[in-house]
Amino acid sequence: VRSTLDKHRPVYNTSKKKHFLNFGIFIDTKKGAEVDHVRIFPVRHKVPDFYFEGPKTIYPWLQKVMMSEGLDPFTFLLDRDREHYFKHTQNLQWKAKVKCIGMSTLRSYMLPQEAVLVGPGRKSTEQSAIIIENFRVLGYTYFYLATDSTNVAQLKKRMVHLESDAYTVGIMQHYLQLGYLKVLG
Secondary structure, three states: OOOHHHHOOOHHHOOOOOOOOOEEEEEEOOOOOEEOEEEEEEOOOOOOOEEEOOHHHHHHHHHHHHHHHOEOHHHHEOHHHHHHHHHHOOOOOOOOOEOOEEHHHHHHOOOOOOEEEEEEOOOOOEEEEEEEEOOEEEEEEEEEOOOOOOOHHHHHHHOEEOOOOHHHHHHHHHHHHHOOOEEOO
């Protein structure tokens, strides 16, 4: 079974990146909506809730989430993860307020709530647009800067649907952090 991204991969970019995102965050939940513990390890068989390129991007992201939400690394992370977390992040201090957060809160730190992410297109005069609504990836399309408008409704009519799964969101977040994609503003 080919993923949605593989099916819609542009012809010029047929080389598959096998080990592109190889780390995942696995959520240990007691209730359906709240996260009590987080496991971080290389992806083997189970599909994780969040994909990352590797520890260099996963741990600073996790630290940002914990600082913003007032989470304590000693109660939020599992023992082995905590060891790696402290090894890969700066030693920052903050006051812990809550013990668990919802999945939607974690997801909101991956991508902007409402946005059109713009990146390079297939040709020099073309741009690609990825449409995000309510922290979910809707789809992508291509447009010409000179002739097409960047009206979201018009872009939506032409877009190719994308699954908003962990793999897709992980790739979008990775390219957004690298500056390869920019938020249309």
